[in-house]
Amino acid sequence: MGIVRKIKKIVEKAAERRKRSKNAAKKTVLSKKTAQRPLKHGRKLLVKEKIQEEALNILETTVEKTKFSTPEPKRIRQIVHELPGGYGKDKIVLQLRDPWWLYSFWEVTGGAYERLKQQLKGLFFSAKRVLRVYDVSQVNFNGKNAHRYFDIEVNTEAQSWYIDTGGPGRWWCVDYGLRLVTGEFITIVRSNVVQTPLDGPSWETDEEWMIPEEMFGRLYGMGFGVGQSSPVGKAWQERVKKALFSGVLSSPGITSGASPVKKKGKSRSFWLVVDCELIVYGATEPDATVYVQGKKIKLRPDGTFTMRYGLPDGKQVIPVKAISSDNEEERTITPIVTRETK
Amino acid sequence: MLHSHLPFVRHPEHDDFLEEDWLYEAITETYLPLLWVFEKLVEDKIDFRITMSLTPTLISMLSDPLLQERYLKHINKLIELSHKEIERTAWQQQFQNLAIMYLNNFCRARDTFERYKRNIVTAFKNLQDLGKLEIITCGATHGYFPLMDACRDSVKAQVRVAASHYESVFGRKPRGIWLPECGFQPGHDEILRESGIKYFFTDSHGVLHGTPRPKYGVFAPVYCKNSGVACFGRDLESSKQVWSSVEGYPGDYNYREFYRDIGFDLEYDYIKPYISPDGVRINTGIKYYRITGTSMLKEPYMPQWAADRAAEHAGNFMFNRQKQIEYLNDFIQKKPIIVSPYDAELYGHWWYEGPMWLDFLIRKIACDQKTIKLITPSEYLAEHPRNQVITPSMSSWGWKGYSEMWLQGSNDWVYRHLNAASERMSELSRSFPNVNGLTKRALNQALRELLLAQSSDWAFIMGTGTHTSYAVRRTKDHLLRFTRLYEDIKSSSIDEEWLSDVESKDNLFSDIDYRVHQ
Numbered sequence: 001m002g003i004v005r006k007i008k009k010i011v012e013k014a015a016e017r018r019k020r021s022k023n024a025a026k027k028t029v030l031s032k033k034t035a036q037r038p039l040k041h042g043r044k045l046l047v048k049e050k051i052q053e054e055a056l057n058i059l060e061t062t063v064e065k066t067k068f069s070t071p072e073p074k075r076i077r078q079i080v081h082e083l084p085g086g087y088g089k090d091k092i093v094l095q096l097r098d099p100w101w102l103y104s105f106w107e108v109t110g111g112a113y114e115r116l117k118q119q120l121k122g123l124f125f126s127a128k129r130v131l132r133v134y135d136v137s138q139v140n141f142n143g144k145n146a147h148r149y150f151d152i153e154v155n156t157e158a159q160s161w162y163i164d165t166g167g168p169g170r171w172w173c174v175d176y177g178l179r180l181v182t183g184e185f186i187t188i189v190r191s192n193v194v195q196t197p198l199d200g201p202s203w204e205t206d207e208e209w210m211i212p213e214e215m216f217g218r219l220y221g222m223g224f225g226v227g228q229s230s231p232v233g234k235a236w237q238e239r240v241k242k243a244l245f246s247g248v249l250s251s252p253g254i255t256s257g258a259s260p261v262k263k264k265g266k267s268r269s270f271w272l273v274v275d276c277e278l279i280v281y282g283a284t285e286p287d288a289t290v291y292v293q294g295k296k297i298k299l300r301p302d303g304t305f306t307m308r309y310g311l312p313d314g315k316q317v318i319p320v321k322a323i324s325s326d327n328e329e330e331r332t333i334t335p336i337v338t339r340e341t342k
Numbered sequence: 343m344l345h346s347h348l349p350f351v352r353h354p355e356h357d358d359f360l361e362e363d364w365l366y367e368a369i370t371e372t373y374l375p376l377l378w379v380f381e382k383l384v385e386d387k388i389d390f391r392i393t394m395s396l397t398p399t400l401i402s403m404l405s406d407p408l409l410q411e412r413y414l415k416h417i418n419k420l421i422e423l424s425h426k427e428i429e430r431t432a433w434q435q436q437f438q439n440l441a442i443m444y445l446n447n448f449c450r451a452r453d454t455f456e457r458y459k460r461n462i463v464t465a466f467k468n469l470q471d472l473g474k475l476e477i478i479t480c481g482a483t484h485g486y487f488p489l490m491d492a493c494r495d496s497v498k499a500q501v502r503v504a505a506s507h508y509e510s511v512f513g514r515k516p517r518g519i520w521l522p523e524c525g526f527q528p529g530h531d532e533i534l535r536e537s538g539i540k541y542f543f544t545d546s547h548g549v550l551h552g553t554p555r556p557k558y559g560v561f562a563p564v565y566c567k568n569s570g571v572a573c574f575g576r577d578l579e580s581s582k583q584v585w586s587s588v589e590g591y592p593g594d595y596n597y598r599e600f601y602r603d604i605g606f607d608l609e610y611d612y613i614k615p616y617i618s619p620d621g622v623r624i625n626t627g628i629k630y631y632r633i634t635g636t637s638m639l640k641e642p643y644m645p646q647w648a649a650d651r652a653a654e655h656a657g658n659f660m661f662n663r664q665k666q667i668e669y670l671n672d673f674i675q676k677k678p679i680i681v682s683p684y685d686a687e688l689y690g691h692w693w694y695e696g697p698m699w700l701d702f703l704i705r706k707i708a709c710d711q712k713t714i715k716l717i718t719p720s721e722y723l724a725e726h727p728r729n730q731v732i733t734p735s736m737s738s739w740g741w742k743g744y745s746e747m748w749l750q751g752s753n754d755w756v757y758r759h760l761n762a763a764s765e766r767m768s769e770l771s772r773s774f775p776n777v778n779g780l781t782k783r784a785l786n787q788a789l790r791e792l793l794l795a796q797s798s799d800w801a802f803i804m805g806t807g808t809h810t811s812y813a814v815r816r817t818k819d820h821l822l823r824f825t826r827l828y829e830d831i832k833s834s835s836i837d838e839e840w841l842s843d844v845e846s847k848d849n850l851f852s853d854i855d856y857r858v859h860q
Contacts, residue, residue, distance in 0.1 A: 031572045084823055087762040093492045095757060097525075098734060098744035105758045159752065168740030192492050195528075197551060197736040197744070204554040209730045211557045215673060222666070225579035277430070277609060293432070308612065312432050313497070313795075 056191040092176045094191035099168035100197040102130065105160035106176045108188055116188070116203065126179035129154050132185060133163055137171040143187070151179065168199040236241055277341055280318055281306040293318055311339050343543065344590060345433050345520050346373065346686035347397040347484055347801035349816075350850055354408055358619045361812055365403050365417040367627060369462070371516035372690035373404075377401070377465050380474065383704060390474055390704045391716040394466070394686065395520035397480040398507045399797070401463050402850035405511075410460040416713050417455070420627060421483045422450045423616050427604070427628065430612075434646045436642040443645060467512055472685045476718040479508040479539075482851070485796035486748050488527040488736060493764035496531050496796065499789065499859040504852055505537035510853060517720050518542060522798050523748070524576070529695040530565035531573070531734075541572035543683060548737035549575030557730055561670055561678035563723065566731045572723055574741065580682040583659055584693075588640045591655040592693035596647045600692060602631040603628055608613070627695075652695040656702035664713040668846045680714075683739075728775065753804035759821050760796060764859075766828050767792050769812035783845070785856040788827040790848050792859075794822035820848075 092106035117124045132155055134146035154161055165172055177187040184260055201220060205211070211219075285288060286303035299305050309316075319334040348368060353359040355356070382389055403409050416485060424445035431438040458464050462492075469475040482503035487853065490496045492722055501519070518541045519534060526544045534542060541563065555563050584590055588624040605617050605626040618624050631640035632648070670678040680810050689696030707716060723729075740747035763791030770785055777785065803813035823844055830836045 081818060083759050083823065084825070093761050094756070095489055095492065097746055097748065097749050098745070103749055103757075105754075105761075107758070148731065160758070182551055183372075194491070195736075198553070201551055202553040202555050204729070206554045209554070209557040212557065216555060216557075216559070218673075219561065220550055222670075223550050223560040223575065225546075225577070225582050268532060271494070277612075289647075293433075308430050310431050310437065312434055314850060316433060 028128075038333060068124050081327045090189050092174065092189040092191045094172065094174050094194050096194050096196060096259070099164055099196050100164060102165060102172060102174070102194065102196070103160065104163060104165040104176075104191060105190075106189055107159065110178070112188060116186070120178075120180070123180050123182070124178070127180045127186075129158070130157055130177060131161055131163065131177040131186065132175040132177065132187075133165065134173045134175070135165075135167065135170050136173045139171075140172050141193065143190075151185075153179075165196060167252070168196050178303075274341075276311040278309045278311040278316070278337055279306060280309070280320065280335065282333075284331075285324060286320040289323045289325070291319075291321045291323075311337070313339050313341050343393045343396075343520070343681060344376070344686040344689070345395045345480070345683060346400055347395070347522075347738075348403065348687075350399040350402060350483065350848070351793060352403060352406060352409055352847070352849070354847060360624070362409065362412065363416070363624070365409060366413050367625075368687055368691060369404075369455070370399050370417065370420070370448065370451050370627060370692075371415055372697075373462060373685050375690045376686065376700070377454065377462065377469075378702075379697050379701040380449075380469050381465075383701070384469070384474060386709045388705055389490060390708065391476070391718045391721070392474070392704075393476045393518070393718050395478045395480050396502045397520075398482045398523075399850065401507070402858040403462050404416070405461050406849070407460075410427060413455065414452070414460070417448055418807055419616060421452065423612060424448055424628065426511045431757060436644075437630050438827065440643060440645075444549070444628050453536045464509060470512065471577055476517065477508075477512060478520055479504045479516040479764075480520045481505065481522040483793040483797045484522040484799060485793065486523050486525050486738075486745070486801065487521060487530055487799035488525045488545055488738065488745050489748055490760075490764065490796065491527050491529075492761055494529075494767065495768045495859050496760075497530055497647060498536075499767075500796070501533050501537050501539070501795065502858040503789075503793065503854060505539065506853065506855075508850060515539075515790045518570055520683075524548075524737070525745070525798075526573075526738070527736050528566075528733050529568075531569040533572040534568040537570050538549060541574060541723065543574050543576060543738045544578050544734050545739040545743060545744055546578050547736045549573060551730075551735035551737070552732040553735075554732055554857050556732055556783065558674055558676070558678070562676060562680065562726070562729060563679070563719070564730050564734065567731055570731075572729065573717070573734050574679070574681045574719055575734075575770045576683055577666075580659070580663065580680055581684070582770070583662065584682075584684060584688070590698065591659075592688075592696070593633065594651050594655070595635055595649045596644070597633055598629055598643050598648065598694040599631040599633045600629065600694070602629055602640055604628045604630070648695050649698060653702045654698040656706055657697050658708050659699075659703055660711065660714070664711060664848060675724075676726060679717065696763060702795035704799045713801060747805050748798055748801040750805055751805060752810070753801040756801055756804075756817055759791075759817075761794050763795065763821060763824050763828075766824075767856075767860055769799070769860045770828065770831060771857050775857070780836050780841070781831060781834075782856075784827050784831050784841055786854050787841060787845055787848070788808060788824055788831065789856045789859055790851060791824040791844075793828065793851075794848055795824065823848075835839065 049108055056330050059099070071235060077196060086107045086109070088109055089110050090112045094103060095103045095105075097103050113124075122125070130151045132149050132151050134141065134149040137145070139145050152161065152163065154159075163172075165186050174191040175185075176189050177185055201216070237321040280292065281304070282290075283302075283304040284299070286299060287304070288299070290297050290299060292307055297307060315336065315338045317336050318336060319332055321330065321332040323330050346368075348364050351359070351361045351364060352544075353362065380390075380392070403760070424441055427441035428438060428445060431441050435845065454856075459848065462475075466475060466477060470477045479480075479581060481500040485499070485500050486498065487497050487500065490500070500522075505516055506517070515538045517539070519539050520542075521530075521542050524543060524545050526548050531542070548561050549556050549564060551563065556575075560577055563572045565572055570631045582589060584592070603625040605613060605628075606623050607630075610623075613623070613626075614621065616626050632643045632645055634640045643761075666680060667678060689700060693699075704716065707714060736744070738744055770788060774785060797816075800813040800817045804810045827841075
């Protein structure tokens with residue numbers, strides 16, 4: 001209700017602007033209507049042609065009687081593989097990325113904008129879309145008791161934003177709203193509160209578990225695997241930061257497809273690999289026994305056979321011996337192959 | 343601490359599905375080799391303790407008959423290929439020896455797999471029952487908790503579903519949890535307590551940047567302020583020795599080169615039956631070269647050299663822990679603990695000699711010295727119940743230590759939808775406190791779909807920027823299925839045929855109760 005009263009006041013104050021903006025409003029509404037028309041037409045067409053319609057997740061269509069012989073029209077569903085653009089709820093969510101950065105995404109429905117338009121009249125169109133970021137550390141935030149805030153102007157289409165708070169260890173809340181030309185800010189949606197983690201050790205110690213500064217420094221460095229050296233100086237801090245934020249010490253296992261521990265050898269831009277294989281093949285009576293280089297091999301049902309060898313440099317003597325099933329006859333053929341790679 | 347996880351990938355609608363290979367490769371290269379190490383240690387009466395997470399999605403896949411059947415098919419093909427390879431390499435002795443090694447490994451994998459009636463979860467359970475392994479749980483589908491904080495009902499559901507799934511598999515409540523991606527947000531510890539979970543892990547800065555200052559750094563656990571749940575911080579020094587691509591052991595030139603696989607190296611027509619059915623070359627798991635050096639030229643792999651190096655590295659790792667502990671003993675008034683967590687899949691899959699290294703390490707610790715001892719977090723807490731109370735800091739073990747890996751330009755779009763779905767799920771469970779039949783089935787499936795959409799793996803893959811289409815598709819598919827269920831439930835128009843189809847595809851967590859999401 002407070003917001004409504006506030007809006008009323010602002011609207012009255014800005015009375016002279018109203019006329020100008022009315023025209024603008026009309027224009028926009030008009031153009032919006034015309035913009036929607038082809039979409040409606042299109043939708044019917046698309047369903048018939050079974051082309052996927054992006055904005056809708058699931059389309060229900062009635063199959064025409066004439067097309068199918070089923071006695072009653074059956075409702076079938078067609079799954080369209082796209083997610084909805086929105087969920088019809090005015091909402092803003094704040095997430096933590098790291099000690100310094102937040103991520104926020106929001107949705108404001110057309111209905112909410114319509115209401116604002118009606119209330120604000122012309123002021124609506126000149127208003128800036130703004131994220132107001134409040135530092136609400138240790139307070140039960142009521143909209144007024146933040147320690148400080150800063151604004152980020154976002155473009156009208158934006159639905160998400162990365163926010164640089166520069167403030168580890170603080171609590172944050174974000175409003176998405178309109179900043180009017182009068183300087184007033186109107187909240188449309190308010191986020192959850194998140195707390196950025198510290199980017200270094202806490203200054204708080206507890207009496208029972210006290211530890212001298214110097215000793216803690218050593219343990220701190222050891223925990224990060226940068227040794228037990230003196231915990232002072234910039235170089236040391238850099239090493240800790242590097243150890244902490246380089247992030248090479250984990251992987252998701254197999255799904256990543258790239259080894260976390262072995263770098264793929266770097267190839268030059270142009271390359272060539274050549275290798276040789278030798279195929280030795282032949283045929284005999286299907287019930288014969290065949291030896292290649294003294295090793296018995298398996299024949300296909302029709303008596304043919306194929307052997308395949310990786311061929312190293314040098315000379316290969318390959319006696320192929322066949323023995324008839326009654327052990328009466330024997331034939332040997334010996335190819336000799338030499339590979340020389342230059 | 344070994345964290346074993348794979349996202350739920352199961353596509354009964356396709357005969358062959360490339361991403362299912364993640365599971366098959368992990369079984370052959372990581373889970374079974376680790377199991378062999380543990381079983382042999384038991385056989386040799388070497389005492390040891392390893393804490394190991396098995397995520398609910400991984401357990402679900404390992405216990406799934408369809409995927410078990412497909413694994414057998416997969417390993418049989420590899421056995422067939424290694425037979426061909428033994429023949430093909432008859433004139434190249436070094437390669438033939440390796441082909442024989444692979445054949446033996448694959449046959450052994452098949453035997454072990456059959457021995458446990460195709461469900462190797464049983465094997466790990468046995469080791470837990472023997473007191474050697476402490477198996478802990480994880481988020482139900484490995485959802486990244488810090489980015490679910492705006493709708494904590496989802497964090498609750500991830501934890502509750504995981505805890506009850508664990509209980510149904512292992513016959514007792516989980517004592518500990520590996521938070522997905524080691525992602526901790528203060529307050530979530532209270533959700534863990536509710537499920538009876540006694541401890542979790544954070545990355546180093548989770549403890550070191552906690553408030554008030556942790557007196558013992560990461561070398562003793564702390565209790566969380568409001569919940570009393572214990573938190574163990576990671577020791578980065580021991581992590582780096584294994585993980586780092588620059589200084590880490592796995593980069594040693596004698597170790598096996600991951601990127602030279604016969605799936606890419608051999609002549610196309612020959613290898614075609616063993617690569618992707620659409621003809622795209624992929625890894626087969628048969629690799630003949632060692633890392634050799636930084637250049638493209640690689641020398642054949644020499645198993646004995648690699649084994650010698652693994653033993654050497656295990657000795658080095660132990661020596662460094664001893665030094666660390668000796669140093670800490672001087673100025674910590676209690677027994678220090680060093681927490682070294684790794685992705686299990688690092689061992690065997692990425693680092694072929696990893697399981698062997700672990701074997702050497704465990705044996706050396708048990709037989710060669712008295713300074714250090716392997717221990718599980720539960721045992722440590724039982725021995726040292728008095729610990730400092732702090733609030734650990736929000737943190738993860740991902741790139742840059744916080745949430746950026748899962749929250750950047752390429753993947754931030756998912757959170758709008760995930761958040762909306764979470765809120766809708768809460769709305770459903772509040773609106774339907776007591777239903778049966780079809781509606782109940784639909785509600786349970788809606789929660790399954792939501793949980794699957796939340797897997798951090800999808801956002802991670804999108805973040806890496808390569809092969810992202812599958813991850814995008816999975817996110818959308820589950821969200822769309824959820825949305826349809828939500829709408830159908832609300833309008834009392836549930837399509838049973840479609841529901842049954844979805845239930846048969848996303849069939850994990852058969853005992854799920856949608857009411858946990860509130």
